[in-house]
Amino acid sequence: MPELWQFTKLIRSKNAGPFELTFDIMFKDRDSFERVLASGALSVETIAEIYRTNPDQVRFFRIDKLLAVKITIPRRVFSGDLKDTDIYGGQFHGPLVQLQVAV
Amino acid sequence: MLTQKLKAVAATGNLSTGFREETLIRAVKDGAHFVGCDAGTTDSGPYYLGSGKPRGPREGVKRNLRLILREALNAGIPVIVGTAGHAGGRPHLEWTVDIVRELAKENDWHFKLAAIDSEVEKEVLAQALDRGEIAPLSPTPRLQREDILQAKRFVAMMGIEPIQRALQSGAQIVIAGRCSDVAIYAALPVLQGIPKAVAFHAGKILECGAASAAQRLYPDCMSAELDQDGFTVEPPNPALRCTPQSVAAHTLYETGDPYLLVESGGTLNTVEAKFEAASDRAVRVSGSRFLPSAEYTVRIEGAALVGYRAIVVAGIRDPLVLRQLDSFLSNLRTVIERKVEDSLKLAANQYTLTFRVYGRDGSMGDAEPIGKVEGHEVGLIIDVVASSQAVAADIIPIASHTGLHTPIPEHDGLISNFAYPFSPGGIDAGPVYQFCANHVWRLNDPCMPFKMSLCDL
Numbered sequence: 001m002p003e004l005w006q007f008t009k010l011i012r013s014k015n016a017g018p019f020e021l022t023f024d025i026m027f028k029d030r031d032s033f034e035r036v037l038a039s040g041a042l043s044v045e046t047i048a049e050i051y052r053t054n055p056d057q058v059r060f061f062r063i064d065k066l067l068a069v070k071i072t073i074p075r076r077v078f079s080g081d082l083k084d085t086d087i088y089g090g091q092f093h094g095p096l097v098q099l100q101v102a103v
Numbered sequence: 104m105l106t107q108k109l110k111a112v113a114a115t116g117n118l119s120t121g122f123r124e125e126t127l128i129r130a131v132k133d134g135a136h137f138v139g140c141d142a143g144t145t146d147s148g149p150y151y152l153g154s155g156k157p158r159g160p161r162e163g164v165k166r167n168l169r170l171i172l173r174e175a176l177n178a179g180i181p182v183i184v185g186t187a188g189h190a191g192g193r194p195h196l197e198w199t200v201d202i203v204r205e206l207a208k209e210n211d212w213h214f215k216l217a218a219i220d221s222e223v224e225k226e227v228l229a230q231a232l233d234r235g236e237i238a239p240l241s242p243t244p245r246l247q248r249e250d251i252l253q254a255k256r257f258v259a260m261m262g263i264e265p266i267q268r269a270l271q272s273g274a275q276i277v278i279a280g281r282c283s284d285v286a287i288y289a290a291l292p293v294l295q296g297i298p299k300a301v302a303f304h305a306g307k308i309l310e311c312g313a314a315s316a317a318q319r320l321y322p323d324c325m326s327a328e329l330d331q332d333g334f335t336v337e338p339p340n341p342a343l344r345c346t347p348q349s350v351a352a353h354t355l356y357e358t359g360d361p362y363l364l365v366e367s368g369g370t371l372n373t374v375e376a377k378f379e380a381a382s383d384r385a386v387r388v389s390g391s392r393f394l395p396s397a398e399y400t401v402r403i404e405g406a407a408l409v410g411y412r413a414i415v416v417a418g419i420r421d422p423l424v425l426r427q428l429d430s431f432l433s434n435l436r437t438v439i440e441r442k443v444e445d446s447l448k449l450a451a452n453q454y455t456l457t458f459r460v461y462g463r464d465g466s467m468g469d470a471e472p473i474g475k476v477e478g479h480e481v482g483l484i485i486d487v488v489a490s491s492q493a494v495a496a497d498i499i500p501i502a503s504h505t506g507l508h509t510p511i512p513e514h515d516g517l518i519s520n521f522a523y524p525f526s527p528g529g530i531d532a533g534p535v536y537q538f539c540a541n542h543v544w545r546l547n548d549p550c551m552p553f554k555m556s557l558c559d560l
Binding site: 014015016017018019020022024026050051052059061063065066068070072074075076077078079080081082083084085086087088091092094095 | 145146147148149150240241242243244348351352355356357358359360361362409455457459464465466467468469470472473488535536537538541
């Protein structure tokens with residue numbers, strides 16, 4: 001099954017301040033953007049499941065004019081707290097790269 | 104009087120990372136009205152705010168400030184530096200002002216300097232909390248009176264008004280403590296009559312320097328020309344170019360919401376912003392709106408000391424250990440806790456012992472969906488945080504020696520499970536802080552918490 005990275009030109013995660021994580025997904029072209037979103041692979045529910053957070057805490061933005069999706073979730077562990085593993089939040093996008101997309 | 108056109112130059116995205124000298128010279132010569140530079144962020148964690156230590160290198164910051172001051176003084180235009188010394192606390196501000204004074208002396212430069220202190224005394228903040236002026240954002244750590252008094256340091260994040268006050272006082276060089284990145288670039292244009300919608304959106308694009316270019320080859324300057332209806336952003340370095348896509352995409356960067364940017368005094372709304380090519384390297388941005396807020400608030404940041412860290416790094420390569428790694432580490436923890444109790448008289452709840460396993464879930468912790476070892480080796484960091492550096496350093500050899508010789512059923516006799524790359528193995532990692540506030544402070548006067556000092560150099 002195709003993976004998300006095959007449809008995108010950028011998948012990244014980053015802190016949006018020390019208490020939130022934000023994911024930016026930029027698609028290669030309109031066709032890839034439409035197909036992935038129509039497949040349902042990338043949704044509030046899948047993000048909530050992967051990152052084990054409550055769906056009503058997932059902010060999901062479809063940005064048509066940029067062929068982009070932006071997703072913001074609260075950090076389970078705040079940046080710099082004792083159990084934090086990623087101060088900048090720069091590697092939390094890892095599981096999204098290989099997200100299975102049924103197109 | 105309304106200014107027709109106003110040119111803002113961002114020297115770079117962070118004062119410590121630098122820019123090309125020739126780019127800054129070109130950008131200022133091209134009619135800049137001021138040069139701004141952000142010098143900090145919370146991205147690198149709570150250490151800098153907590154410890155009061157700036158993030159250098161000092162020589163690099165001095166080089167960059169020297170070039171910025173030289174070009175701006177030659178052109179007779181202001182310089183605005185925000186979030187001095189990385190965290191914008193009082194020691195960070197003093198560190199940066201000290202560099203500016205040194206440069207003025209070395210180069211026989213003369214100007215009026217404003218330093219804006221954004222550190223908030225704990226008692227002042229506690230009183231504001233008592234008066235109900237402090238409100239939590241979400242998600243947030245607990246912040247009650249005793250948390251404030253036990254924390255190490257707080258800063259308030261200034262909006263445009265304290266910078267405007269410094270400029271109106273005649274300061275040519277403004278060094279600000281904790282400051283909104285956007286305010287660095289919006290303060291002067293708004294003072295000159297540029298609408299907030301234009302000035303704040305331009306600020307958001309400029310604050311990372313050349314990062315809004317299509318391909319940022321290295322850290323460098325960015326310029327924007329602002330007018331009543333919008334702004335045109337164009338990299339002063341001819342090797343870089345902005346495209347409508349690259350500038351629009353930058354509007355997303357590091358913000359939780361792609362359309363709404365909450366700033367002190369109001370919210371920038373970019374839902375209807377238009378990004379159009381003005382040339383093959385320049386982009387025209389228009390159509391944003393600014394919605395003033397009913398109340399004026401500033402963000403509060405704080406850091407509290409939580410202990411002192413010591414670590415040891417090890418590799419594990421034995422496939423038999425790896426296939427039972429979770430139970431192996433669980434047994435190891437039990438034995439370490441027992442030995443620490445016996446030899447140091449410390450219960451397990453008096454320190455924090457964390458096994459960070461690279462090759463299992465080192466990067467994502469318990470958010471890791473795979474969460475098991477799939478490779479032929481793992482990297483392990485044994486991470487101890489205790490009440491003093493000496494205690495943390497005492498626990499490390501107990502943990503590392505125990506780990507080395509913890510048995511597994513498949514091997515008879517004494518084994519050595521861990522590959523330690525260093526001697527000594529233990530590394531003192533120093534004090535550990537945590538962010539202890541994600542709050543806003545409601546103000547009647549936007550300048551109230553910010554103490555400005557002026558001097559003629």
